[in-house]
Amino acid sequence: MSKPRFRWHILAFLAPAVFVYTAVMIFPLFNTLRLALYSKIDQERVFVGLENFYTLLGNPIWADQFWNALGNNFWFFLIHMVVQNPIGIALAAILSHPRLRFAAFYRSAIFIPTILSFVIVGFAWKLILSPIWGIAPSMLDAVGLKSLFAPWLGKEEYALTTLALVSVWQFVGIPMMLIYAALLSIPEEILEAGEIDGITGTSAFWKIKLPLILPSIGIISILTFVGNFNAFDLIYTSQGALAGPNFSTDILGTFMYRTFFGFQLQLGDPYMGSAIASAMFAIILVGVCIYLFGIQTRMRRYQL
Amino acid sequence: MNQARSNPLNKAAMHGALILYTLIALFPVFVILINSFKTRKAIFREPLALPGADTFSMIGYQTVMKQGDFFLYFQNSMIVTVVSLTFILLFGAMAAFALSEYRFKGNLVMGLYLALGIMIPIRIGTVAILEMMVATGLVNTLTALILVYTAQGLPLAVFILSEFMRQVSDDLKNAGRIDGLSEYTIFFRLVLPLVRPAMATVAVFNMIPIWNDLWFPLILAPAEETKTLTLGSQVFIGQFVTDWNAVLSALSMAILPVLILYVIFSRQLIRGITSGAVK
Numbered sequence: 001m002s003k004p005r006f007r008w009h010i011l012a013f014l015a016p017a018v019f020v021y022t023a024v025m026i027f028p029l030f031n032t033l034r035l036a037l038y039s040k041i042d043q044e045r046v047f048v049g050l051e052n053f054y055t056l057l058g059n060p061i062w063a064d065q066f067w068n069a070l071g072n073n074f075w076f077f078l079i080h081m082v083v084q085n086p087i088g089i090a091l092a093a094i095l096s097h098p099r100l101r102f103a104a105f106y107r108s109a110i111f112i113p114t115i116l117s118f119v120i121v122g123f124a125w126k127l128i129l130s131p132i133w134g135i136a137p138s139m140l141d142a143v144g145l146k147s148l149f150a151p152w153l154g155k156e157e158y159a160l161t162t163l164a165l166v167s168v169w170q171f172v173g174i175p176m177m178l179i180y181a182a183l184l185s186i187p188e189e190i191l192e193a194g195e196i197d198g199i200t201g202t203s204a205f206w207k208i209k210l211p212l213i214l215p216s217i218g219i220i221s222i223l224t225f226v227g228n229f230n231a232f233d234l235i236y237t238s239q240g241a242l243a244g245p246n247f248s249t250d251i252l253g254t255f256m257y258r259t260f261f262g263f264q265l266q267l268g269d270p271y272m273g274s275a276i277a278s279a280m281f282a283i284i285l286v287g288v289c290i291y292l293f294g295i296q297t298r299m300r301r302y303q304l
Numbered sequence: 305m306n307q308a309r310s311n312p313l314n315k316a317a318m319h320g321a322l323i324l325y326t327l328i329a330l331f332p333v334f335v336i337l338i339n340s341f342k343t344r345k346a347i348f349r350e351p352l353a354l355p356g357a358d359t360f361s362m363i364g365y366q367t368v369m370k371q372g373d374f375f376l377y378f379q380n381s382m383i384v385t386v387v388s389l390t391f392i393l394l395f396g397a398m399a400a401f402a403l404s405e406y407r408f409k410g411n412l413v414m415g416l417y418l419a420l421g422i423m424i425p426i427r428i429g430t431v432a433i434l435e436m437m438v439a440t441g442l443v444n445t446l447t448a449l450i451l452v453y454t455a456q457g458l459p460l461a462v463f464i465l466s467e468f469m470r471q472v473s474d475d476l477k478n479a480g481r482i483d484g485l486s487e488y489t490i491f492f493r494l495v496l497p498l499v500r501p502a503m504a505t506v507a508v509f510n511m512i513p514i515w516n517d518l519w520f521p522l523i524l525a526p527a528e529e530t531k532t533l534t535l536g537s538q539v540f541i542g543q544f545v546t547d548w549n550a551v552l553s554a555l556s557m558a559i560l561p562v563l564i565l566y567v568i569f570s571r572q573l574i575r576g577i578t579s580g581a582v583k
Contacts, residue, residue: 009487010402014414017399017458020391024455025421028429028436035431091325094318106322108570110329115566117516119538120558123551124332133548135335135351169328177574201314222423230425233518237538253427260431261523274431281428288423 033281036274052275066276068247069255070283072160076251077228079164080171085220087168088175089213093205095176096183107180114173122237125166129153153238156248163249167234171227175220182216183209215299222291229284232257252280333559340364340552347548364549365557368540371550374557376529377536384446384532385514388453389507395454396461397469397503401491403462404469405477415466421459426452427519437524444527452520457510468502469495505576508569515562533558 039048056062091110095103113121128135129152137149152162186209194200194208232253235243241263243250258266260273338354339347346359353359368374403415426433433452434443442448472495480490496503521535531539537558544550566573 007406007408010406010408012488013398013402013491017395017418017462018414020395020451021418021421021455021458024433024436024451025426025429025458026417028432029424029426031432031435032429035435087325091322094322097318100315100318102319102322104574106326107574108566109326110322111570111574112333112563112566113329115512115516115562116333116559117534117562118518119516119534119541120336120555121332123541123555124336127548127551128332128335133348133351138351172329201311226423226425230427232427236522237518256430270431270435277428277431281424284424284428 029281032274032277035271036278039271040269052272053278056272056275056279062272065247065250065255066279069250069252072249073229073231073251075160076164076167076231077225079161080168080224080228081221083165084168084172085175085217085224088172088220089179089217091172091176092179092183093209095180107177110176111173113170116170118170118233119237121166121170122234125169126153126238129162154245156245159239159245160249163234163238166238167231170234174223178216178220179213182213186212215296218291218295218299222288225287225291226284229280229287252276252283256280336552336555336559340549340556342549344549347552361549364547364551364553367544367547367550368553368557371544372536372540372554373528373531374533374536374554377531377533378561380446380530381515381533384449384453385511387446388450388457388514389510391450391454392457392461392510393503393507396458396506397465397496397499398491399458400462400465400469401495404466415462418459418462421456422463426456430519430523434523442524444525444530446525446530448524449520449530449532452524453510453514453517457506457514460509461506464506465499465502468499472498504572508573508576511565511569512562515565533561 036052037047037049038045039051040046041048056066094100095107097103127133131137131149131151137146140146140149150158152158190208190212191204194204199207230253231251235249235251235254236257239245239249241254241258241261243254243258256273256276259276260268260270262268335351339351341355341361342359343361343363346353346355346361350359355361399418403411403418437443437448442451476494477490480494485493515532516534517532518534518538521530521532522538525531526535537554540554541551544554
């Protein structure tokens with residue numbers, strides 16, 4: 001049998017995408033992991049093995065910042081999981097109700113914050129929460145809760161939670177849309193079968209719909225995880241690179257930016273920056289693997 | 305239909321909840337927009353009032369026009385977004401066609417390799433990307449941004465488009481082959497027009513993150529001539545923190561283009577998400 005001739009067109013179709021993707025994404029990714037093993041000594045790049053990681057985890061100045069950023073990042077993620085996703089699911093459940101009027105309008109309006117940039121969202125909320133402008137205090141005053149007001153973004157103990165909630169406000173549209181899509185794909189017969197057995201309204205949601213949309217909830221969780229662990233923009237626009245007050249809103253993204261790009265008096269250190277990026281890579285990889293092998297494969301899928 | 309699912313009390317509660325959340329979602333945008341048209345005094349005295357005859361003022365917009373080069377920023381954002389989207393769609397569709405149409409050694413591996421980038425954010429590689437752009441002299445050029453966004457968008461584009469291309473009928477393509485069309489003609493003339501809806505979905509998905517990105521413009525192209533609208537408004541607002549008129553106007557000017565795009569494309573976007581393109 002003669003060897004089939006080489007099909008050049010396959011190569012031609014694949015080449016541009018594979019080239020750009022490899023050169024600008026995959027290669028720099030591994031190069032960053034490699035750079036984490038180097039350091040600059042006397043103006044020269046020297047291989048130092050795992051030295052940077054020892055510094056990051058062992059040197060108290062670095063380790064404190066790293067654990068602070070990591071802890072904050074987990075808190076940031078937790079708020080998204082317990083606030084954003086349940087609200088998103090609840091909104092989707094209401095929206096998917098058959099014959100609900102104005103559903104398209106609500107859907108489009110609630111999605112608007114998601115399309116705005118972090119710059120807009122960060123500054124808009126900064127202005128609204130600002131004690132100088134007084135929109136937030138006067139609105140609380142109107143419902144008799146003025147005593148609850150505090151300059152939330154300026155207080156160490158509230159700032160991170162406030163920013164996480166702002167981020168939730170911005171992104172609630174994504175779980176809403178994905179769950180909405182999942183709910184629409186549930187066949188009517190299943191719901192009607194439930195009705196015949198007397199399962200309606202809320203209990204239909206808990207007993208029939210929720211188990212069916214669990215895979216979508218899994219996808220949303222992993223998307224939230226990856227998104228939160230490389231978040232940067234919102235903190236940077238509203239609190240600056242120093243993630244104030246007193247680093248209380250510092251997350252891995254801002255920590256990496258400060259380290260690698262430098263700020264004010266600290267000089268940028270690409271090698272330590274790479275070490276932090278590698279740590280972020282490892283965290284995201286662990287999260288994705290837990291999802292892929294631990295959750296997704298064990299989840300019961302129902303054939304619809 | 306049945307009674308149980310359409311109780312009027314329930315219906316009112318549902319509308320109540322949705323209206324409440326819609327207000328929460330729109331309120332900040334609304335406050336920013338109305339206050340950008342007011343005098344400084346009115347902004348502080350009556351922040352929630354609509355601009356009236358005596359409180360109306362365009363002073364903020366005048367400052368923005370004088371101080372910031374917003375048309376240039378807008379143009380930069382436009383170039384970066386449009387060119388990146390073109391590359392993502394063209395290269396993505398070509399690769400998706402190769403993967404979905406032909407059986408060849410390494411097909412599966414190549415598919416997995418391209419899918420890696422869906423879950424791993426490109427930002428992790430920033431240090432090396434910057435180093436590479438410095439070495440090639442691309443720092444502070446729009447080309448650097450276009451390259452990065454193209455690479456970032458390709459994995460999901462290939463994934464979504466190859467799903468759709470599998471549904472294009474084989475008979476059609478084979479008929480083309482019998483008529484002597486080349487593989488390239490089959491792709492550009494027969495397949496591409498058929499997956500246009502999927503291409504629109506991919507475009508809308510990619511448009512928003514590219515337009516709104518702050519990280520890469522900040523690191524790769526912070527020069528005045530290459531600032532995107534997002535970075536430009538960030539820097540501008542940072543400098544004019546105390547000039548509330550200017551800040552509010554700059555925010556409104558950053559909101560408007562996105563809002564207009566959204567009004568045009570929201571149907572497409574929502575259909576894209578709900579058709580299960582991202583399952």
